[in-house]
Amino acid sequence: MSDALNYLVEVRGDALGHYFKFLKDSGKHLDPKTRDLISVITKVHAQTENGFKQYLTRALRDGCTPLEIIDALLMAFPALGLAKIVWATDILLEMGIPEFSPELIAAQPQWRDLMAVADLADGEVRRVDCGARSVFVYREGESCKVYDSHCPHQVTNIPHLALEGLTLTCPKHQWKFDIRTGDCIEKGKHPLKAFETKIEDGRLFARW
Ligand code: FES
Structure with a gap:
């Protein structure tokens, strides 16, 4: 309002x-x-x-x-x-x-090759660009979580600088997210959008 x-x-x-x-x-x-x-x-x-x-x-x-x-x-x-x-x-x-984006607007969801899992240390977070989209990747042991970089509030594209430890703070209205779960932990009520993932031959894929 x-x-x-x-x-x-x-x-x-x-x-x-x-x-x-x-x-x-x-x-x-x-x-x-x-x-x-x-x-x-x-x-x-x-x-x-x-x-x-x-x-x-x-x-x-x-x-x-x-x-x-x-x-x-x-x-x-x-x-x-x-x-x-x-x-x-x-x-x-x-x-x-x-x-x-013209690239995604009519496209069927498909697996996107993001990175080698070994390039990310356990507990590390990285912002990765992949075509028209950027994502935050968090590694936890042998699995990874992948989240859209756009805020679920008003789709602000959240930069890597917004990351402090494992907390991501959207610069627009300061919604805070726990990067381990994607949950909104302060101010807002919607979680980060998470993508389905898989690991094949040591590489991380996400589907959108
Ligand atoms: S757009 Fe991110 S908190 Fe409002």
Whole structure:
């Protein structure tokens, strides 16, 4: 929520509560993905950048694919017009979400060769670039965990400098994550996105 809405809720929660209850009830017969897509469209229509980013992230978290989101924007063309669709697309591109890259947007998940396991010491963490995506790799004994470098809050691409010991802190709103589990341990509530892994012939692969 914006600072302004937070303020109004604080000082006139009795009145604003009705508004939020209305918003909640008005979509109760829709599945979460449909609600998310409608919310994305309304934020583009109002051209509220933070709201668009917030609902876009939520839509991805709830399982909407990038192509579904783009289709929703294109279908809303009669209401949005081309200028607002381009406005939203510019923001999408600035956000650098790997799933929207031309390389990944229509690709089937496949195994990606990340590195030789021996190049990582037990307990070490490394940020690795692989095509359109960067990941954090954590080695624990003979197994490895692989997490998307994008924050589950608003998809900020978290740099390697954000790592202190085994804690990763997103620079945008300071959500903290335990790199051993991917769990969010402070401020937020969503874990890092983890990828399926396998080790073959001493090399670590992750699937996306
Ligand atoms: S984008 Fe908000 S904490 Fe990462």
